[in-house]
Amino acid sequence: AKDVHLRWNITWVNAAPDGYERPVIGINNEWPCPQIDAEQGDRLIVDVENGLGNQSTGLHWHGIHQYTTGTMDGTSSVSQCPVAPGSSIRYDFILDQAGTYWYHSHNMGQYPDGLRGALIVHDPNPPFDFDEEITITLTDWYHEQMTELLDQYQSVDNTENNFGEEPLPDASLINDSTQTQFKVQPGKTYFIRFICIGNWPGHTFLFEDHEMTVVEIDGVWIEPYPVGDKNIRITTGQRMGVLIKTKDDASKNYAFWDTMDINMMFIYENRTVPDNYNPNATAWLVYDESLPLPPPPVVNEFDFIDDVEFVPYNGDPILEPVDHQIILHTGQTVENGVTRFTINGQTYIPQQVPTLYTALTVGSEYYSNPDVYGDVNPIVLEYNDVVEIVINNYHDNLHPWHLHGHQFQVIQRSAVDGGYFDGYFANVSSTPVLRDTIMVQNYGHAVIRFRADNPGVWLLHCHIEYHVEAGFTATIIEAPDKLQDLYITPQDIRICDAYGSPSSGNA
Numbered sequence: 001a002k003d004v005h006l007r008w009n010i011t012w013v014n015a016a017p018d019g020y021e022r023p024v025i026g027i028n029n030e031w032p033c034p035q036i037d038a039e040q041g042d043r044l045i046v047d048v049e050n051g052l053g054n055q056s057t058g059l060h061w062h063g064i065h066q067y068t069t070g071t072m073d074g075t076s077s078v079s080q081c082p083v084a085p086g087s088s089i090r091y092d093f094i095l096d097q098a099g100t101y102w103y104h105s106h107n108m109g110q111y112p113d114g115l116r117g118a119l120i121v122h123d124p125n126p127p128f129d130f131d132e133e134i135t136i137t138l139t140d141w142y143h144e145q146m147t148e149l150l151d152q153y154q155s156v157d158n159t160e161n162n163f164g165e166e167p168l169p170d171a172s173l174i175n176d177s178t179q180t181q182f183k184v185q186p187g188k189t190y191f192i193r194f195i196c197i198g199n200w201p202g203h204t205f206l207f208e209d210h211e212m213t214v215v216e217i218d219g220v221w222i223e224p225y226p227v228g229d230k231n232i233r234i235t236t237g238q239r240m241g242v243l244i245k246t247k248d249d250a251s252k253n254y255a256f257w258d259t260m261d262i263n264m265m266f267i268y269e270n271r272t273v274p275d276n277y278n279p280n281a282t283a284w285l286v287y288d289e290s291l292p293l294p295p296p297p298v299v300n301e302f303d304f305i306d307d308v309e310f311v312p313y314n315g316d317p318i319l320e321p322v323d324h325q326i327i328l329h330t331g332q333t334v335e336n337g338v339t340r341f342t343i344n345g346q347t348y349i350p351q352q353v354p355t356l357y358t359a360l361t362v363g364s365e366y367y368s369n370p371d372v373y374g375d376v377n378p379i380v381l382e383y384n385d386v387v388e389i390v391i392n393n394y395h396d397n398l399h400p401w402h403l404h405g406h407q408f409q410v411i412q413r414s415a416v417d418g419g420y421f422d423g424y425f426a427n428v429s430s431t432p433v434l435r436d437t438i439m440v441q442n443y444g445h446a447v448i449r450f451r452a453d454n455p456g457v458w459l460l461h462c463h464i465e466y467h468v469e470a471g472f473t474a475t476i477i478e479a480p481d482k483l484q485d486l487y488i489t490p491q492d493i494r495i496c497d498a499y500g501s502p503s504s505g506n507a
């Protein structure tokens, strides 16, 4: 194992990924942000300097458990104070999980302005053979900055963006561009890592005339699952690794086609699709640069594979019995004229004292009095319990729920309009799929399970960034009595000021 040591200055730069130039948040004056490549077991050290001038920041490592390194989770007002302009922070942790991950700002709805990238932890012994790897990121893209988009989303009586309606993406990007070409060689097996780094809608994609076999989900190898004639969907936060075999000759190039979820953007919200609205993006598998790039195949009807059917390659058995079941009723409300999401009737409000530090200092109230944590929808777990969380979705749209600190087993998920939890399905798998982000269907539910063996403070939230800013978050306070032994010392405790700069020192 080696050290991967990066020095990153977070800065505004101009970029025009779809032809429209705008300020985006880059790293060391470049954008797209770089991919991190490491090997399982490496130590990742990232020295981050906030050169934005006008915004605080922070970096989260999506999917990385941060076992014993919960202060490195990068969540503003949860595991750290926001890093103020001109300040810096060091992230330093071991990459003990192989797989496909990503990093992104977890501060003030910031990452859709560009501050996100791939984090690839290579497996020294992958269970499948492949010759080459390609990373493909998918995202919705906007011409306006998130501060403006959030104002639109949360304002009443804005005729262009009706109250509570998410601003529409201006484009869909593949590897942060609308003209990406993947150069490939004939007769090889490619491992393609898809990462949905978007803000809002899910994505569906396909290669013209190349079969995909899914072998990795959210960092976990699975039993190979041929996609066949069906379709794949991934949602913001999720990753999916597929194998494709290239053609034996280089006589033609092929399209890669991506489309943003029309149901999420329009149908489920009863919004009309504007004339000429284009939710699609195209890239190409290029065998021979002198040959033409074909137009994409157009697909109008989808038959999605159900990711709950995937089986982890190591086949870990279902966790049982359940020691602690938590039922969440999730929905939308209006508070003081602003759209908010709620979990069991409460919306999440970021706290001035990071919740991890609160959990360290509340003493015997760790378990007995969740009120000490403030309006963070705290869920306090006892060490090593098998925990089951039921997410009932009382909203008219889909929501991708993400849990920090774990990959959870997905016990079951209802269809759209499938109803709320009312007992287990007959066909629950004995080796359930592991994920860190699960799409929960409208007027339906999902049931997830994990062992509370990672003491720390972890967010559980809808990964749609508009919804995060509208309070769609709960806080898992896991084995707080173990925190001090594990890694955190009281001198880490600090209070963040209103703008988000630490009032005492830095990590």
Ligand code: C2O
Pocket (backbone or CB within 6 Å): 060, 062, 104, 106, 237, 402, 404, 459, 461, 463
């Ligand atoms: Cu990808 Cu809470 O984050």
